[in-house]
Amino acid sequence: MAGTFDGNNTAERVGYITRVQSFSACHRLHSSRLSAEDNKRIFGKCNNPNGHGHNYKVEVTVRGKIDPVTGMVMNLTDLKRCIEDVVMTPLDHKNLDMDVPYFADVVSTTENVAVYIWDNMAKVLPPNLLYEIKIYETDKNVVIYRGE
Ligand SMILES: Nc1nc2c(c(=O)[nH]1)N=C([C@H](O)[C@H](O)COP(=O)(O)OP(=O)(O)OP(=O)(O)O)CN2
Numbered sequence: 001m002a003g004t005f006d007g008n009n010t011a012e013r014v015g016y017i018t019r020v021q022s023f024s025a026c027h028r029l030h031s032s033r034l035s036a037e038d039n040k041r042i043f044g045k046c047n048n049p050n051g052h053g054h055n056y057k058v059e060v061t062v063r064g065k066i067d068p069v070t071g072m073v074m075n076l077t078d079l080k081r082c083i084e085d086v087v088m089t090p091l092d093h094k095n096l097d098m099d100v101p102y103f104a105d106v107v108s109t110t111e112n113v114a115v116y117i118w119d120n121m122a123k124v125l126p127p128n129l130l131y132e133i134k135i136y137e138t139d140k141n142v143v144i145y146r147g148e
């Protein structure tokens with residue numbers, strides 16, 4: 001009958017789900033490809049030799065079909081475990097430049113932290129599900145990376 005609600009099970013629906021996680025880390029913005037003068041000029045106070053810290057907030061968003069049986073794009077409990085492995089274990093309470101081998105020669109900007117998280121989340125999630133990594137370095141500095 002026209003207008004009768006038949007649920008949403010006949011149409012394919014796409015949803016976006018996000019898990020939010022915070023971690024604390026310190027870092028220094030410094031490039032081995034730049035002179036000391038250029039590092040100071042470009043990175044300013046963030047080039048302080050002894051570093052500085054942030055309470056980062058990361059939002060991991062996956063995009064996919066809402067399974068008509070489970071009602072889920074993916075189980076958020078599984079997403080939580082992936083974030084624990086990819087974000088919390090390697091990054092929380094760490095010196096990004098010294099404790100995370102990836103950043104030994106990659107400047108630990110929030111853009112590059114987002115790329116690091118993207119690349120490693122993509123390895124542990126089902127194919128083509130990862131949509132966006134959004135990081136709040138501070139309340140005012142926000143970076144989005146979508147794998148491009
Ligand atoms: N493109 C980028 N620029 C900067 C990054 C970055 O990751 N990508 N990071 C920094 C520093 O890490 C720095 O800690 C940010 O400092 P600041 O802007 O001072 O942070 P606040 O939001 O706390 O600033 P206030 O305006 O003083 O509150 C710099 N640039």
Ligand SMILES: [Zn+2]
Pocket residue numbers: 027046052053054
């Ligand atoms: Zn910083």
